[in-house]
Amino acid sequence: MSTPQGARARARTEVTVAIKEAARRQLAEEGAAKLSLRAVARELGMVSSAVYRYFPSRDELLTALIIDAYDSLGEAAEKARDTDPGAAPVPRWTAVCEAVRGWALTHPHEYALIYGSPVPGYSAPETTIRAAARVGLVLIGIVRDAHEGPGLATLPLPAALRPEGERMAADFASGLPAEVAVALTAAWAQLFGLVGFELFGQFHKVVEDREAFFRHAVTGLAHGVGLR
Amino acid sequence: MSTPQGARARARTEVTVAIKEAARRQLAEEGAAKLSLRAVARELGMVSSAVYRYFPSRDELLTALIIDAYDSLGEAAEKARDTDPGAAPVPRWTAVCEAVRGWALTHPHEYALIYGSPVPGYSAPETTIRAAARVGLVLIGIVRDAHEGPGLATLPLPAALRPEGERMAADFASGLPAEVAVALTAAWAQLFGLVGFELFGQFHKVVEDREAFFRHAVTGLAHGVGLR
DNA sequence: GCGAATGCAAGAGCGGTGCTCTCTTTTGTG
DNA sequence: CACAAAAGAGAGCACCGCTCTTGCATTCGC
Numbered sequence: 001m002s003t004p005q006g007a008r009a010r011a012r013t014e015v016t017v018a019i020k021e022a023a024r025r026q027l028a029e030e031g032a033a034k035l036s037l038r039a040v041a042r043e044l045g046m047v048s049s050a051v052y053r054y055f056p057s058r059d060e061l062l063t064a065l066i067i068d069a070y071d072s073l074g075e076a077a078e079k080a081r082d083t084d085p086g087a088a089p090v091p092r093w094t095a096v097c098e099a100v101r102g103w104a105l106t107h108p109h110e111y112a113l114i115y116g117s118p119v120p121g122y123s124a125p126e127t128t129i130r131a132a133a134r135v136g137l138v139l140i141g142i143v144r145d146a147h148e149g150p151g152l153a154t155l156p157l158p159a160a161l162r163p164e165g166e167r168m169a170a171d172f173a174s175g176l177p178a179e180v181a182v183a184l185t186a187a188w189a190q191l192f193g194l195v196g197f198e199l200f201g202q203f204h205k206v207v208e209d210r211e212a213f214f215r216h217a218v219t220g221l222a223h224g225v226g227l228r
Numbered sequence: 229m230s231t232p233q234g235a236r237a238r239a240r241t242e243v244t245v246a247i248k249e250a251a252r253r254q255l256a257e258e259g260a261a262k263l264s265l266r267a268v269a270r271e272l273g274m275v276s277s278a279v280y281r282y283f284p285s286r287d288e289l290l291t292a293l294i295i296d297a298y299d300s301l302g303e304a305a306e307k308a309r310d311t312d313p314g315a316a317p318v319p320r321w322t323a324v325c326e327a328v329r330g331w332a333l334t335h336p337h338e339y340a341l342i343y344g345s346p347v348p349g350y351s352a353p354e355t356t357i358r359a360a361a362r363v364g365l366v367l368i369g370i371v372r373d374a375h376e377g378p379g380l381a382t383l384p385l386p387a388a389l390r391p392e393g394e395r396m397a398a399d400f401a402s403g404l405p406a407e408v409a410v411a412l413t414a415a416w417a418q419l420f421g422l423v424g425f426e427l428f429g430q431f432h433k434v435v436e437d438r439e440a441f442f443r444h445a446v447t448g449l450a451h452g453v454g455l456r
Numbered sequence: 457g458c459g460a461a462t463g464c465a466a467g468a469g470c471g472g473t474g475c476t477c478t479c480t481t482t483t484g485t486g
Numbered sequence: 487c488a489c490a491a492a493a494g495a496g497a498g499c500a501c502c503g504c505t506c507t508t509g510c511a512t513t514c515g516c
Contacts (some may be wrong), residue, residue: 038501
């Protein structure tokens, strides 16, 4: 799976990561819309057609960047979760949320790539799905720990949503009550609403002290899923 | 302000709206990334350089579409608010939220244009800000009505966020308590997090009964701002 | 060890894009 | 009616994604 020996293969993976690095640099500077395969080739001193030996199309290159971005964000979230494993549920939750926000603020174009409009057309390959789930899994883990530890303050679930909640719990939140699975999914989406609004300028002239506002809002999200 | 007489001016506005219509059609079919001024010109039977007499650049055309989209969404929200003015606060709130969701589902590319990544680079002219505020104003109005009527169940605000909340209330939520202004702003962002996640495919294999889930989630948002 | 198969870079080229010029035609108005 | 302003037409520039063919190097099978 890793470098399968051969000097040739080694050179290939090296060029591949060089292309991704140059592309990521362009992405950070100009945004996804301006990312151009030809410019990447120029930066690497090769001709544009050579890049197609490594990525069959611009969209494939973008997809690779998307997966890397999901991984990077997921790693940031996991790191925040693990820095103080003994902390109470709510601080752990807010720490992860703030890590997500921090990553988004330092990688705005990459964030836009994965949580903004799907720019490369409509390609969401299965490979991206696993990567996309990492942040969600971190949040689930915190809530599960709380459920098995100090317990959760659950809210009632309307009857119409009960089967959906049972399915959710079975699918990706095993061990958690249905109403928590539903609340958690909503909080997950709402977290990215907060981050996206700040990042995309919707809070311009609306929220000034973004840090404090965010902390307060995600604390509210934590309470919404039953953490105390 | 409207058509200043002259047949020439009339023709100009006609061509202008024709260009916008063609552009909106392309936007709906292909998305913002594929929207091309030359294709618009082709569809209208004119040469590409002629379009530049009406819109100085592709970005300006996109900006016009953005403003129209904000207006269209705001109108949908206002319509939902006005259909049953005597209803209780929570149903009024959820009706507006569902109107936002419905508009987003029927105008996905336009929604992506205004709440996805800012595609035309980084242009957020002042003119768009007024248009962007309409949905927010609808939500504020509902909460204000409830505040002056049945009252709100407010939650405490951390001391660090009190000045921010006071400023918010003074700026755009006059008559509402500071903690409600803060909660309202958070709910506003969270609403679009829910809509965006559904629209951009993050709920794929996660949420099945989207309608019921959304209704439940926005009811939670309503409670979060103090509506009962 | 050597020829053949394979991998890779280079270059030219196609159709498309945004945008800018110049030139001509149309048209409203003094 | 004449003239100036507005609008359209066309060519052209630099860039884009992508394809194809052509040489060259490396690797593999015999």
